[in-house]
Amino acid sequence: MEHILSLSYGKDSLACLGAIEELGWPLDRIVHAEVWATDTIPADLPPMVEFKKKADQVIKERWGIEVEHIKGNNTFESCFYFKRGRTGRKTKFAGTIYGWPMQRGQWCLQQLKRPSFYTLKNAIQYVGIAADEPDRFHNLNETKKSPLVAVGWNEKRCRQWCEENGLLSPIYQTSTRGGCWFCHNQSIGQLRTLRKNYPELWKLMLKWDEDSPVTFYADGKTVHDFEKRFHAEDLKLIPTDQTFRWEMVIGDLRKNQLNLFDAGLV
Numbered sequence: 087m088e089h090i091l092s093l094s095y096g097k098d099s100l101a102c103l104g105a106i107e108e109l110g111w112p113l114d115r116i117v118h119a120e121v122w123a124t125d126t127i128p129a130d131l132p133p134m135v136e137f138k139k140k141a142d143q144v145i146k147e148r149w150g151i152e153v154e155h156i157k158g159n160n161t162f163e164s165c166f167y168f169k170r171g172r173t174g175r176k177t178k179f180a181g182t183i184y185g186w187p188m189q190r191g192q193w194c195l196q197q198l199k200r201p202s203f204y205t206l207k208n209a210i211q212y213v214g215i216a217a218d219e220p221d222r223f224h225n226l227n228e229t230k231k232s233p234l235v236a237v238g239w240n241e242k243r244c245r246q247w248c249e250e251n252g253l254l255s256p257i258y259q260t261s262t263r264g265g266c267w268f269c270h271n272q273s274i275g276q277l278r279t280l281r282k283n284y285p286e287l288w289k290l291m292l293k294w295d296e297d298s299p300v301t302f303y304a305d306g307k308t309v310h311d312f313e314k315r316f317h318a319e320d321l322k323l324i325p326t327d328q329t330f331r332w333e334m335v336i337g338d339l340r341k342n343q344l345n346l347f348d349a350g351l352v
């Protein structure tokens with residue numbers, strides 16, 4: 087049976103390499119489920135793409151293993167535009183494309199990472215669950231093991247190991263986001279940074295938003311709502327001496343005179 091490390095490039099996942107070494111456990115392969123936004127654009131932001139390349143080099147030199155980047159059949163975009171049938175469970179979305187994942191049971195979690203499960207069949211899989219994460223221990227069994235639990239490394243120790251070995255991802259050192267840059271679970275601050283630093287990706291978000299039958303955030307906010315807010319911030323039209331209220335940029339002008347967009351001021 088093969089022994090395979092399922093690598094996410096997070097600190098706990100990478101620290102498994104150190105723990106496996108310390109335990110003297112066998113390691114045959116290292117696999118990473120690569121998520122793509124489109125056929126040509128990765129789901130990771132550029133600093134993370136660079137970090138992965140660097141980490142792969144370090145791993146190859148030190149452990150002699152080439153990290154396998156498994157690409158699924160689906161990209162985020164291809165799933166996003168997948169059209170649901172009109173028959174079957176009738177919902178208000180029947181016959182429409184999927185669109186943003188939030189109100190569709192987060193389809194991205196199943197659709198984008200699925201290939202890794204096939205690869206790991208009939209193997210002992212190593213996963214990066216730290217010794218101080220008992221809530222996740224129920225995921226471990228005979229074929230799914232955590233070298234970190236076995237060696238007793240907590241999350242702090244994992245971070246330290248990564249730092250010592252030049253393998254600490256930029257998500258722990260800068261404002262770089264981990265996970266997909268188009269994620270509906272990201273904060274407003276992260277969306278603001280995405281728009282500022284990667285305008286071409288933001289433009290794609292706006293295009294997808296236009297086509298989506300469901301809103302980006304579960305509370306009904308669209309990417310276009312955020313665009314209005316950030317644009318107004320750029321123009322310094324949002325009062326800084328008041329708590330931000332969405333009515334300042336979207337909503338009914340009759341109810342709120344600060345609605346700059348509907349007033350044609352922006």
Ligand code: SF4
Nearest residue numbers: 194195265266269270
């Ligand atoms: S990071 Fe966000 S968009 Fe990407 S798979 Fe996870 S939940 Fe989905």
